[in-house]
Amino acid sequence: MTGPETHERYAELAAGHALAALEPDDEQVFRAHLAGCDHCRRALAEHHETLAHLAYAAEPVDLPDGPLEGIRRGMQDSGRLKPEPTAQAGPAEVPGSAEVVGSAEAAGPADLAQPVDVAAARERRRSGASGPRAWMGIAAAAALVFGLGVWNIGLRHDQSMTEQRAQRVAAAVQSLGTAGAHAVPLRDDKGTQVAIAVVRDGSVSLVVDGLAPNDEAASTYVLWQKGQYGVVRAVGTFDVRGNGVDVVRDMKMTPVAGGMAGLAVTREPGRRAPALPGSVPVADGTMPA
Amino acid sequence: MTLPRSRSGTDDTDSPVSAHGQDRYDGLDDRALVARVTGGDGGALEALYRRYGRPCYGLARRILADEQFAQDVVQEVFLTVWRDASRFDPARGGFSTWLLSMTHHKAVDAVRREESVRRRTTAEALEDRESDGPQVEDEVWSLMRRTRVREALQTLPDAQRQALTLAYFGGHTQREIAGLTDTPLGTVKTRMLAGMRRLRGVLDGISDTTTAHDSPRPNSDETPRTSP
Structure with missing residues (x-):
């Protein structure tokens, strides 16, 4: 037919x-x-x-630790987990293409027909929830609450920065005054720190060291504050003129519902901050707990 | 479709991979990571989880409305990748498309099997509901994406939007939707296809780095049918 x-x-x-x-x-x-x-x-x-x-239309939710613990347990139980590679990872050969479509069908009807074994899934999470890895997150959180002093030491040991550069950035941060302040490292999509936000009493200053200069006639950088409930609000605009350390002082923030969760920087066309970000952030960071 | 990497996943996931290890994997694209997973590299699977675990969990939780079941689904989706990553064919589509599709299927399967899971039965609840409690910090790009996709959904006629959301987020079959909306089954089928075509047209204008939208296409014909 x-x-x-x-x-x-x-x-x-x-x-x-x-x-x-x-x-x-x-x-x-x-x-x-x-x-x-x-x-x-x-x-x-x-x-x-x-x-x-x-x-992606679904509302954002916090990603709990449970699935990752279960995934780790499942990998261990599979018996095919190899030791962490010692060589630098490089491009790898893509496995041979099966005669499947790029969709759930690619998993094969057998996989899709295989229901989730709820009991087994939860047992994996319970089994994998303990151990030294669980302490890594606690240690990381503990390190944050020591504040700027400890953070400055960490800055000097950040392997993405030269010692000289670290000293310049640290000096700029210290020049802003550290009493009662929180330091929020802002990183690009490769994880490289490109700016430090120093947040204090409703204002934020930026130490920029790593953002590319923008065309001041046609674009501007915008600093955004991110609220706990998904609200994103522009804090202010700034330009980056050269490759040195720039300091943008005392941009005023307005309170957001639930408190501030983090900061992000975008580069926008024009000279004014749009109502909402119009491009992917060039850097972002999360407020310490 | 290749979705951008979710940097939040890197931040809020306690990975066993060292900082150097994360850097190493984060420099690899999805295809390279999948190839490494095929070779038994657990760090590569964790890197994929850091990139896509959050949208997968968000989708599963949206469908299942239950944190534990959503965790079950996400966990098993990634372990399916672990068991047989070679089934992913990059020539046929992006990894994230494959992964989210698998997440959707497993979540829908779970919602149909688990009687304790509350089914979503109204399109309004699906479209407008925000999460019940405080959300964690939002990524700007994901907020933008969500905003754009929701705007794209709003360009659909109500009946098409209702049919798509009841199926995709509610896990309902076409016959169930026909019953819920008091609509002939054939009309539900027509609406779904028309909605998918129209949504694709609108979403084609969405990229991860621009705000440009395609203008909505003219309303497609939707002739009510009385038979499948």
């Missing part, structure tokens, strides 16, 4: 299949058809791509 009507019917089944919403009889019909229809395989891949976007 061919023709536009049939084609549209399978197109509808493809959408329903991508949404995991087909009734069993339709699912069976579509799976049988899919095996021999490149058009529907492409359509299905497009649907999955669209739905991956849709996943």
Whole structure:
């Protein structure tokens, strides 16, 4: 059977299949058809791509530690966990392509049909929740509460910075005064520290060392404060003129519901801060606990 | 689709990999990490988890409305990757698409099997509900993405949006949606397809680094049907 009507019917089944919403009889019909229809395989891949976007419409939630502990336990139990590699990781060969689509189908019907074993999943989390790794997070949190003094020592040992540069940045931070202040390192997407925010009494100063100079005629950097409930609010704008250490002093912040969770910097076209960030942050950081 | 790396995952995940190790993995793209997972490199799987664990968990929790079940799903999704990462074919789509698709399927499967999990039954609740309690710090880029995707959803006619959200976030079948909305099954199918096509058209204008949106396409025809 061919023709536009049939084609549209399978197109509808493809959408329903991508949404995991087909009734069993339709699912069976579509799976049988899919095996021999490149058009529907492409359509299905497009649907999955669209739905991956849709996943981000869900409200953000904190990621608990449980799944990672369970994943670690599962890897250990699998018996194929290799020791951490000692060589620098480089590009690796991509495994051979199986004859599958870039979607859940790629996991294979057997994987998708395999329900989550709730009891086993929770047992893995319980088993993996203890041990030395759990202490790493506690130690990291403890280090934060020592404040700026300890942080400055840490700065000098940051291997992304030269000693000379670390001293310059530390001196600039100290010049702002440290009493009652919190230091928030702002890092780029590679994890390199490119600025330090010194937050105190409703204002924030920035020590910038690592952001690329912007075109002052056509763009500006914007510092954003991020609230605990997802609110993002512009604090102020600034320019970076050269490659030295720049200090931007006393930008006023307004309270956000639930308190401030972190800071981010974007580079925006024009000379004014937009209502919402219009580009991916070039740096961001989280307020210490 | 290749989604940008979630830096928040790096910050808020207690990884066994050393700081140097994280740097090493964070410099690799998804394909390279998947290749390493295939070779038994657990650090590579943790790097993928740091990138995508959060959206996966957000989606699973949205569907399941239960933290423990959502954790079960996310954990098993990543262990599925661990067991057979070679099934991911980069020629057919991005890793994040594959991963989120698998998360969706497993979460929907769980919501249909677990009677204790509350089912979401109204499109309004799906679209407008914010989380019940304080959220952790938000990533600016994820806020932007969420805003844009929600705006894209708003460009859909109500009936199409309702059909998509009840299926995707509610885990309902087409027949269940027909019953919930008092609509013929055939019309539900038509709405889903029309909604998917329209949403794709709008989302095509979304990139991770621009704010440009494609103008919504004209409302597609939606002829009510009375039979499947």
